[in-house]
Amino acid sequence: MTGAGAVGTDPAVPRAGGQGPRAGGAGLLDAVRQRLAASGAEPTPARVAAALRAQGRLLGDAEVLGAAEELRSELTGAGPLEALLADPDVTDVLVSAPDRVWVDRGAGLERAPVVFPDAPAVRRLAQRLAAVAGRRLDDARPWVDARLPDGTRMHAVLPPVAVGSTCLSLRVLRPRAFTLEELTAAGTVPPGGDRVLRALIEARVSYLVSGGTGSGKTTLLATLLGLVGERERIVLAEDSAELRPDHPHVVRLEARPPNQEGAGLVTLRDLVRQALRMRPDRLVVGEVRGGEAVDLLAALNTGHEGGSGTLHANTAADVPARLEALGTAAGLDRAALHSQLGAGLSAVLHVVRDADGRRRIAEVHVLERDRAGLVRTVPALRWDPAGFERERGWARLRALLGGAL
Structure with a gap:
């Protein structure tokens, strides 16, 4: 299982690792992703470096770390949404289409510069997050309302109930109450x-x-x-x-x-x-x-x-x-x-x-x-x-x- 798809090839799109791992090309990163997913291995820097060597490419430390962080967020985190969820000002993250991601920082909804490669990538992320919460999300049960381990409230609806693309809503639960x-x-x-x-x-x-x-x-x-x-x-x-x-x-x-x-x-x-x-x-x-x-x-x-x-x-x-x-x-x-x-x-x-x-x-x-x-x-x-x-x-x-x- 590959989890969520990677953030698109647009260099302006923010990534959780901060260092752009795209230096090796989207095809290279996809090959590394598939190799790690097939083995079920955690995308540690060492394993990512080994997978890159298997593809005949040698990258610098910063590029390897960036690739490892992006793959980790895809396989075990919230994928391209992880940086948004980590923002202390964000209360809600809403995905209505691969290229339509919105956030709320307390002043109403605003468009986020995050893009999924396609609709299946959004679906995979929603299904993986549902699995992490111990819930089922598939064609037989096309919606889910769950709480992730960190307390984030998750709701997702799959097509065809959601027209065009999986709709994903995440409400961030902050660790402390306001005074x-x-x-x-x-x-x-x-x-x-x-x-x-x-x-x-x-x-x-x-x-x-x-x-x-x-x-x-x-x-x-x-x-x-x-x-x-x-x-x-x-x-x-x-x-x-x-x-x-x-x-x-x-x-x-x-x-x-x-x-x-x-x-x-x-x-x-x-x-x-x-x-x-x-x-x-x-x-x-x-x-x-x-x-x-x-x-x-x-x-x-x-x-x-x-x-x-x-x-x-x-x-x-x-x-x-x-x-x-x-x-x-x-x-x-x-x-x-x-x-x-x-x-x-x-x-x-x-x-x-x-x-x-x-x-x-x-x-x-x-x-x-x-x-x-x-x-x-x-x-x-x-x-x-x-x-x-x-x-x-x-x-x-x-x-x-x-x-x-």
Whole structure:
């Protein structure tokens, strides 16, 4: 198996090794690649040098090292995408065609100067990464959602489901959470907003972080969990382990898909139920998107204060409707869902991503019941560059915070 194809012959295309290994020609490198793949040998500099000698070519040390690094990234790393994933500013790498690679460095998508030689090269890379994650990706199962050993979130779709070329999406998981001070400096939290968030955690308010894909929900939640007292035990239940709060007592549970025989499935709902038996001081669901919504709300109504999670929603006002849809699909009727929601959840922090790529807390809502007994959200704080603007729900939020502000 040759893994991903090499980066194209364009000398402007960056390579992980930094030193261009193309001095020997693309055909020479392909021959070395095939020789190493056939033997199953790790592409160490010594083996690459031996393979080059077998082709009748002698190269300098720098060229051998460059060729070894490029081949290593193809056979064991992320191929031509490795340099992008190593960039500390990159949060997402997206491949939609061999010559269409995009990255997100926090200011929106931008074209990356990386080119695959052809569509099969993208497919090979996606299949190899899926295999590294222990998942199957082929014509019978043409998509995969997995976590790589370094924590990178991977999603891939093969043709013909993906028209024209394999689509590969990689979300980089950074090894540490941001501090509240860093989020304030970055503009995610407005001036003075840190006091509200600290009070929210100290008062053990149950909350959800809502927002769209890539809006920074997980980043904000990880930061907030880092504010939890050191004597408290946090139990995380996630479909894909992404939360890494800076806290001394965190138990992380991750869902598992079935194996090729269809056995071994562990759902997020299973994890929430198990987490309740693990003496959590704070129960956290990384992403509420299914029947686990019912179990989380039930937990928040049985003495597990301060629980939290993330939820995809267009606005904070849409959160009750989203939870209603999830609860109904799990067999909970509307009245029961709203009863659980009103008694167990207290606040919603909604994050957005501006046109310039900046992520920020757009609004903070509290929950209240209307005359029909249905739960709705009420704006309490709204984003302003100078600090949160107070809305009509502020009095209720302040009461939830124990009058701390």
